[in-house]
Amino acid sequence: MPTGIALRDARAQLLAAGERVLLRDGPAGLTSRIVTDEAGVAKGVLHRHFADFDDFLAALVRERIAAVGAMSVELSDRAGSGTVTGNLSTALARLFDPLGLALVRLVLYRDELRARLRPETPRGIPTLTEAVNSLADYLTAEQRVGRILPDAAPASLAQAVIGTGHLLFAGELGGLPDESAVHEVVEAIIVGAEPGAG
Structure with a gap:
């Protein structure tokens, strides 16, 4: 499980990663796995900060x-x-x-x-x-x-x-x-x- 700075700033990291993926890959390329990989956090971190992927996108x-x-x-x-x-x-x-x-x-x-x-x-x-x-x-x-x-x-x-x-x-x-x-x-x-x- 990621610790320290990664967890403290995980929400902001995820949102910034989502923007980068969206700009690079477009809407069709925006998945929870790609966003968490881009952010450098475990997939479960996204679900600790957002109810689901559409909540993240919202x-x-x-x-x-x-x-x-x-x-x-x-x-x-x-x-x-x-x-x-x-x-x-x-x-x-x-x-x-x-x-x-x-x-x-x-x-x-x-x-x-x-x-x-x-x-x-x-x-x-x-x-x-x-x-x-x-x-x-x-x-x-x-x-x-x-x-x-x-x-x-x-x-x-x-x-x-x-x-x-x-x-x-x-x-x-x-x-x-x-x-x-x-x-x-x-x-x-x-x-x-x-x-x-x-």
Whole structure:
């Protein structure tokens, strides 16, 4: 049985190992045996920290959801500074980094995982739903300071930005988009919602 540091940090080791395996092998390659081997712990250690493998996977996704929540606060605090397009473009790059994309694929791949996450995300796709809410909150904050028109619909704009952003980062262009491609897509979506547009 592993002792010392390995046991004290086993939960964090397992989650970090799960992220590495997911990035390397994709959702189909993510098994409890491969994760425990990657973490360097006995298989039973995973079951001491998580009810079952889907509970472990749900913890991976919940960590990302928490990170999206933290990003949401930072993003809303930027209302009135920089440009709306620039702020949204930066947010998309953070949301759809390789791990973010891999977690979306994982959630779509495993029905049981989505079921486990329903209490936190009753509708939509976990991580994407929270991302939409994050951008909607930011756009609402920009609306309050006059950089988004009063009759614009922040939630609808956020859905369009996240949906299009996901397609773009998932390989719409045959690879990861560069900064100018992201900027161009975001600008095309929000241009009609900004004062002085048209």
